[in-house]
Amino acid sequence: MSESVYKIIELVGTSAESWEKAAANALETASRHLKDLRVGEVAEMDIHLEDGRIMYRTKLKVSFKYHEDI
Numbered sequence: 315m316s317e318s319v320y321k322i323i324e325l326v327g328t329s330a331e332s333w334e335k336a337a338a339n340a341l342e343t344a345s346r347h348l349k350d351l352r353v354g355e356v357a358e359m360d361i362h363l364e365d366g367r368i369m370y371r372t373k374l375k376v377s378f379k380y381h382e383d384i
Contacts, residue, residue, distance in 0.1 A: 318379055318380075319379070319380040320352060320377040320378065320379055320380060321377065321378055322375055322376070322377045323375075323378075324357065324373060324374065324376075325341075325343075325344055325373070325374045325376055326340065326371055326372070326373050326374075327339040327340025327341070327343075327372050327374070328362070328371050329369070329370050330367060330368070330370070331370070332370055333359045333370045333371075333372045334372075335370070336359075336370045336371055336372040337354070337356065337372040337374055340372065340374055340376075341354055341374070344376060348378045349378065349379070349381065350378050350381070351376060351377075351378045352377045353376070353377045354376045354377075355375045355376075356372060356373070356374055357373045357374060357375050358372075359371070359372050359373070
């Protein structure tokens with residue numbers, strides 16, 4: 315296995331349906347902008363009230379492979 319470097323960022327996804335959908339929304343959006351997503355770890359889940367409606371929020375720690383521009 316070759317040596318690699320990974321960056322870890324935090325994302326927060328939201329959904330009116332579930333924590334799982336909130337996590338999926340965050341990962342789907344990130345995957346359109348970041349290359350080589352590797353691991354997503356749920357760091358926190360909470361519920362936010364928005365105009366009297368429940369919004370599920372999932373905070374994820376997500377890693378992706380770091381590529382040096384040569």
